[in-house]
Amino acid sequence: MPQPVGEPQPEPVDPSPGPTxxxxxxxxxxxxxxxxxxxxxxxxxxxxxxxxxxxxxxxxVTTWLQADRLEYQARQGHDGLLWDVQGYYGNPTSKLWLKSEGEAALGEEVEDAEVQALWSRAVAPFWDLQVGVRQDLAGETDTHAVVGIQGLAPYLFEIDAALFLSQRGDLTARIEAEVDQRITQKLILQPRVEVSLAAQDNPARKVGAGVDKIEAGLRLRYEIVPEFAPYIGIEQGWRLGDSARYARLAGEDPSVTSVVMGVRFWF
Known part of the structure; x- marks a missing residue:
């Protein structure tokens, strides 16, 4: 609307308030x-x-618990169940961690299960040093001393690596790496790799010296809410070296492909 002649004109409004x-x-x-x-x-x-x-x-001080993998695995010969749960209680620099993971074929006894109690201390931004104990709950129920490191590597790779020394003197190691690739705000693809190593043969556990096992998988999850996300995926596992030979002697296939369905949640 035109302004009357002689009246002051209004100052122009800056569409983006603040310094230019x-x-x-x-x-x-x-x-x-x-x-x-x-x-x-x-x-x-x-x-x-x-x-x-x-x-x-x-x-x-905070408390946090996450089921990173709670899944059903469909594979040729014998389907199975797997769990991988961890949580902590503490502050940003010092925490008590509790971890548990294991798996079992349907209709059979639990073949692999463990629980860990670890104290962690922040040693660098995004990195914790962890020490504690691991108790195996199935098979050879050994007790292990644990030294590990857990944190966030460049490009947002989540790393969990640990050395285990059993009361029998068996030295083993495990390295896990995973990364979230966000496709949409709710749909996330997660590649994951786990490598298990051993310093010596352990026929009772069907473990050979060197690289014992490699697992590589892809899981696609849908976050109904950030705290709860069902997923589907595929995982390939390989037993290598003497570990593959032990598997064959036990009538097992050293190379196994699994279609997985599960849920990931945290609180």
Whole structure:
């Protein structure tokens, strides 16, 4: 609508409020003492505020539990069930971890099951050093000392690697890596690889020295909500070297392909 002649015209409205150009901070920014408030109020007066800040933002105790894999595996010969659950209690730099994983063929006894109790300490951004014990609950029920590292590698690969030393002196290792590839906001493809190694032969466990087993899989999950996501996928497992020979002697196929269906949840 035209404005009457002689009346002041309104200022044009900037469609993007705020400064039109970001300027660098002045040279003196950050040049003061790291705890400038001490110079005004004194270090003793500021100590309670700093303790509260550390407690609220750096020492918050949390509890977290996740079933990373809780799945049914359909494969030739004998279908099975698998679980892989972990959780922790602690603050950002120090935690108590509990982990459990295992698998069983349907209609048969549990062939592989374990539980771990680990104390972890942050040693770098996104990386925790973990030490503790592992107890096997099926087969040869050995007890192991555990030293491992868990964290987030570049390109958002989640890494969980550990060394295990049993009371029998058997030294083994396990390395797991997975990454989430987001297709949509709710649909996520997760490649996953797990490698198991052994320092010596262990015929009772059908484990040979060297690379014992490799598992590689793809899982496609749909996040109904971030905390709950059913998935489907495929996984290929290979027993190698003497481990493959032990598997054949036991009447097992050292190469197994499984179609998997499961659910991933956390709280």
């Amino acid at each position: 150009m970001e300027l660098p901070p002045p040279e003196e920014a950050g040049s003061g003492p790291p705890r400038a408030a001490d110079a005004i109020w004194g270090a003793e007066a500021m100590a309670p505020s700093r303790a509260a800040l550390k407690r609220e933002h750096g020492s918050t």
